[in-house]
Amino acid sequence: QVQLVESGGGLVQAGGSLRLSCAASGRTFSSYAMGWFRQAPGKERVFVAAINWNGGNTYYVASMKGRFTISRDNAKNTVYLQINSLKPEDTAVYYCAATMKPIATIRDEFDYWGQGTQVTVSS
Numbered sequence: 001q002v003q004l005v006e007s008g009g010g011l012v013q014a015g016g017s018l019r020l021s022c023a024a025s026g027r028t029f030s031s032y033a034m035g036w037f038r039q040a041p042g043k044e045r046v047f048v049a050a051i052n053w054n055g056g057n058t059y060y061v062a063s064m065k066g067r068f069t070i071s072r073d074n075a076k077n078t079v080y081l082q083i084n085s086l087k088p089e090d091t092a093v094y095y096c097a098a099t100m101k102p103i104a105t106i107r108d109e110f111d112y113w114g115q116g117t118q119v120t121v122s123s
Contacts, residue, residue, distance in 0.1 A: 002026040002098050002112050009094060009117030012086055016121075020081040022096030022114055029077040030054070033103045035110055036070060036081045038092035038119075045095065045107060049081060052103045059105055086121045093118050 008020040022034070035050040049070040050059045058070055069082040079096055094117050097110035104110060 002029070002032060004096050004098060004112055004114035006094065006096050006114045006117040009119045011120045011122065014087055014121055014123050016086050017082070017084045018086065018119060020083070020094055020096075020117060020119070022079045022081075024077045024079070024098065030074040031100065032098040032112075033101060034070075034072060034079040035097045035099065035104060036068075036079075037095045037097060037107065038090075039095070039116075040089075040092040043092075047105050047107065048094070050103050050105055051079065057103055059103065083119070086119075088121045088123045090119060091121050 003025045004022055006022045012018055030053050033052045036048040037045050038048050039045040049068055051070045051072055055072050067084050072079040096114045098112040099110045101109055
């Protein structure tokens with residue numbers, strides 16, 4: 001198993017930036033592809049970005065490509081999500097997830113989840 005703990009969320013003004021972190025413990029971190037999802041109030045949890053085991057392959061939701069950057073540091077057992085030019089509609093709980101698949105974008109393909117970190121963007 002792997003345990004995931006997100007951090008880095010908070011309250012930020014529109015136009016600002018945040019870097020979310022997800023620290024993993026347990027089995028070998030580099031065995032997993034990682035993903036970020038978000039869930040806005042009253043809405044379903046949706047895919048944001050994913051990265052394969054060594055960072056050589058990444059996927060993004062088309063609408064978020066350009067403002068969102070996923071990366072990982074296997075030496076630190078951590079995956080990151082950099083979010084720039086934040087908008088009020090980015091307000092959500094952001095979750096990281098791990099999968100044994102080479103890479104995944106669908107919620108059901110991920111095996112382990114963190115508890116989430118709240119991002120609130122004020123206008």
